[in-house]
Amino acid sequence: MSSLKEKMYRFMQGRYGMDDLGRFSMIVILVLMVLSMIFQSGLMNLMVCAGLIYVYYRAFSRNISKRYGENQKFLAFRDNLRSRKTSTVRVFKCPTCGQKVRVPKGKGKISIHCPKCNTDFIKRT
Ligand SMILES: [Zn+2]
Known part of the structure; x- marks a missing residue:
């Protein structure tokens, strides 16, 4: 293992990391990033920055149970949307x-x- 990888590993130990909510947020941020480049929007730029801070804050958080709870809420919300789409x-x-x-x-x-x-x-x- 390279020392950088080892350092990264040690740094991430006991921290929450990426989950579905994190991945979803990253997609939203990427879309916003592209939109802010197209429209040259300062507000969207700000939202991208805030979004990135939010995603990294969650990924590096040591409060794992709280982050886990947020992810569960997100999954419930997503499943709710999906079942509405496949409604009869x-x-x-x-x-x-x-x-x-x-x-x-x-x-x-x-x-x-x-x-x-x-x-x-x-x-x-
Ligand atoms: Zn009518």
């Missing part, structure tokens, strides 16, 4: 009045009845 319900807007109507997914072409204005419209679910 589709929402259509009534073409007449704009009322949102929830119908079951995967039923093929069905006639949807708007409860607000009583219009029937056909949609593929």
